[in-house]
Amino acid sequence: MTARGLALLVAAGVLLAAGFRYGYPDLALLGAAAGLAVAAAAGFAAWRPRLRVNRVAEPERVARGEPARITLTVRNGSRWRAATLLAVDRCGPSTVPVPLLRLRPGRDTSTGYPVPTHRRGLVPVGPLAVTRRDPLGLITLNRVYGETVTVRVYPRIHPLRAVPAGLTRSLDGRADRAPYGSITFDSLREYVPGDELRRIHWRSSAKVGELMVREQVDTAEPVLVVLLDDRASAHTGESFEHACEAAASVITAAVREALPVSLHLVASPGGGAFLDVLTEVTLGDGDLGGTVRRLRAQRSGDTLVFLTGPGGRGDLGAVSGLHGTYPVVVAGLLGDRDAAPEPSAAGMIVVEAADGAEFATAWDGVRGW
Template sequence: MLVTGLLLAVGGVLLRYPVIAALGAFVVALVVVEVVAVLRRPDVEVHRTVDPLVVVRQDPCVGHLRLAGGRAGLVRTLAQESIDGVLTAPTHVDPRGAETTYDIATNRRGLLEVGPLRLQRVSLCGMAATTTQGGDVVRLRVLPRRIPLASLPPGHRRAATGGGDSLELGGTDLVGLHEYAVGDDLRRLHWATSARTGTLMVREDADPAQPHVCVLLDDREESYAAGDDFEEAVELAAALCRVAGEAGDPLRFTTASGRHDVLVPGSTTRQVPREAHELELLLAEIDAAPGRELRQVHHRGLDVAVVVTGSAAELPLLALAVGEALDPTLCVVDPDPAVPSGAVGTTTVLRAPGSRTLARLWDGQVR
């Protein structure tokens, strides 16, 4: 536009066309005004928050942006959020302090870096623009989708040591004591220890008939035919762990590569323990690893053992890993399940293209 304006101005003067010369001078002046407008950068403070910082995949997440110390003038202010280096669509922002809200996409599970914010000051006619960055980089944790799952199979009554010996008597086993905290059931106070120590102590009991659950997630990249299949597997594994935690069942979560092994203690009060929350955060960041060998799983005393894997895995080897559990199941994420659900030896095999369908098959099997 600047070159065009100069040509029109010079041509109009040389050819004695005053209207063309005036038009060229106007274009040159307009370009100068627009450039000067965007180069005058006010000292603007950027206030940006992301709410919430922990969100379930595909649930809403909102950014709140407010600029302080700016003014409208002859420019427009546009903001673009950076999510793991990918810029979102531009959002118009009022530089005079009014708050602007915008949606943050949560389509991908994991630990996402949000920021820095990209601020662009654009002239009214769009012929000049300047770009700056502002705002802190925050970490957004996106958890797996919450797949509805009804329950787990019932446990088998066992001795307090976890062996397979049958017991016909009811009751619970005392597995430990902890200091009283607000919210604990006063009926579970252990009076003898409280009197001896001078501090209120609460019983930690375990029901010998609670199902002892093991969820084995196959995190080997070679076990999955497509990249999205692993995401479906993580969602089903997270649903199984969540149901076990909410029921207060003792849970062990482990991976086929051996990179992760988490024990979640059981609870007769069904209060979700700290380890269950930590496991949920782990499932937000877990990824598939290439070139890993299958590790063996200690399955003595297990009631429910579930392996979640992909269609390219060697199912007989995975069935051997949990075959001595009382109720072993293989859940296979298969995008094209030509082979129907069945069994490998004594291990039940469920096949479906996605986590939701596998969850429905699981509920049908439990019922």
């Protein structure tokens, strides 16, 4: 109920009370008319239009800065009454007006508008908020229609021409791409039809009582480990956005070359598709020392790429301590390329850049991949 409607309702009560108390029928009549007006307004606003809302995002996944558009279709499912409503659709932090003027029964209307993609993250779109108001402005009723669509805005991806390939050399002179050998034993599993008989481990099969097969892995492939520093203390300004772009660029280059890659975060648990993680990650508080110890214990690759901001410059020494575990350690410093690297970051390749595009250029300029 609006302020006007509340005032009219109070006036109706006062007029009715005064009219009956002091015997003034005119006042009682005015009070009754005011009360009927409020009741009629409530009935008018309470009518629920039967709207069917269909919302389509094209596309639902988009890189930062690329265009995306919402197409909204509203259909009046009522059989007799036309709908004239005030409606707005939520699009991220803002709202978009949707014209619904004299929408006839059984008819629909469509409208479209762009999605803001200037920031990385999730952009929720919807639901449609419909305002129903009586002609006198006494009562306003808000309802929502339709489901919410989420548009994922990925970080920008800058093409990289090369990815690290390890340090060791094989006897025939080519890069072996990993320091620990080639085909190695990994685990045992039960035999399934189609397995090669030469891979059956007969001694274990005799102990277990059923055929067991050796699982082997090829460790000759280079494995990239990308460590994104998502600590709030490590970044200033837009440096975290640039670090996310660098991480997305490195991961995309590795996937393009069909190389195994893993993504780790300092302050967040991570998990899921790489681009989805990079879309949803936000700054937080984390322990870089604990992450370094975990990566040393896991020994999950042969190339480590550490991406941080200006505040992480002093932590390069701690990350360079992983050089014994990972033959290649690369550090990307985003957002501050003017200061000199820490002298304790020995054995580490340092790539400094102001943003993601400059990082890609500096990365391609590194010799020795």
